[in-house]
Amino acid sequence: MQITLLGTAAGGGFPQWNCACRNCAGLRAGTLRATPRTQSSIFVQADAGGPGLLVNASPDILTQIQRQPVLWPKSGQRPEALVAGLRDTPIAGVLLCDGQVDHTTGLLMLRERGRPLPLWCTDPVAEDLSQGFPLFGVLGHYCGVQRHAIPLDGRSFAIDRLDGLRIRALALDSKAAPYSPHRDAPVPGDNIGLLFTDTRSQRSAFYAPGLGQISPAVADAAGSAQLVMVDGTFWTDDEMPALGISRKTAREIGHLPQMDAADGTPGMLRWLGTLPAASTRLLLHINNTNPILDEDSPQRATLAAHGVTVGEDGMQFSL
Template sequence: MKLKILGSAAGGGFPQWNCNCPNCDGIRRGTIKAQARTQSSLAISVNGDDWLLINASPDILAQIRNNPSLQPARTVRDTGIAAVLVTDAQIDHVTGLLMLRERSTPLPLYTTESVFRDLSTGFPITSILSHYCGVEHRAIPLDGSAMQIDILPGVSITAIPLRSKAPPYSPNRQAPTQGDNIGLFIKNTQSDASVFYAPGLGQPEPHVIAAMNRASTVLVDGTLWHDDEMIQLGLSAKTSQDMGHLALHGAGGMIDVLNGLDTRSPPTRKVLVHINNTNPVLREDSVERASLVANGIEVATDGMTFEL
């Protein structure tokens, strides 16, 4: 099973187009040691030609250009993206669906029922695509049963409901329902290697910790360093929790969660994804990055690949 991180940044990417925070200004000027990143997305394949896209970011066209394996060029019109699964209905995870409209057949789209409602009403992407390639909806079960996807033989995918935030345009924004946001437990049934993937995680509930403990690799939300990071920088009045993300630093933060995982042999690989442009861990020589290294935690980059 091949797993490729197409985009490792949070919504807006890094640098964000309209942001002049120290990170964004510094990378534009070349005064900080950091790498640019596109918005959060992942791709999985077994044969290297047919890929399941997990979350379709607004940067999908650039991500396809940067990852030639997603364009195998077997015919005049071709794509390696055989199906798409989205973990929520947030703009940075679904807008890229519009860029896939030139398909000649309906796009297989895996979502929970609540996410599909949001994509049919508050942000009616499915209605728009009905005038182009169309969508073939496939519901993601939330009962703990594993899905088998035909393009990924030998791979099982189980949805892990998360407590986070539905998009602002969702009727569930202030009244969350199960399925608004999910993590994924992805397992190679032949090698027994597994991945827990959750780019949006607000609260580490017991069933979430249990899934993380079972995984050999954890790709998890690293959006903000401080809960009030955006407030400190004068960029927002919202905390990390307000936005549905667990901050990295502080008591009970993501670093503590990752450090609390059961000891495995070999040890669990811990990688942060969905990094906001303001997060100091983007600076490769920062104190915060050094703290992650000391705790055995990596920061994802675009193009990072895993063989499981």
């Protein structure tokens, strides 16, 4: 199994187009040692060089395709060529962790596919994308969508053409999209984490770009994985209110910050420290305000001291 990080930023990317915070302004001016990032997405292949699964379809998907050779079409080299052997794609399907804009808008950029796009999502996300944000209806005028339901009962499932790869979904404590009828009354399946397992190597990767709380099921799945890729949106719970950007805290919008809360409630960093030392622990879905983007910051040094890596676009991992 090979996993490529296509995008590692939260919604808006880094730098964010309308933001002049210390991070965004410093990156533009060249006074901050930091790396630009596109919005959150990964590509999972059962075998390097073969077809794979696009997990979340970022608004930046076209830029990600241009930058990552694993996503380039190879005309005439695969049986799935779409039009006279000239158009094909290594994207065997798309899986959505939630119905948020920054994880779904890229579906519109895949409309020239030429046949229905295989897509895996939960029932609540399918409802959101059929009603509150009706992307499925729009795509029906182009390639269309061949939707597959994701089970939330602990069963693993497979993706066509990705032999040797099994996936298990876990319902997460987070938030549905603002246009979802479940926004203030969450239901299981609004947001999921994913455990990918290579049945040949018996090695696994856990992926949860939106994670508001560590449940026993999440702890067990992450503890069994050799690669753990989780929500790195905010450093502190009050990061956005302190900057005057929002009145809502990290936890109120469904993200577990890296640092413990003022009342001692554990944050992401303390939990990651409980995972096996041999595992690779990555933060992604990083908001443009998070000080860990500054490679010379004390917060970045704290992560390094705890064996936690800040994910970057283009990183690849083989399991």
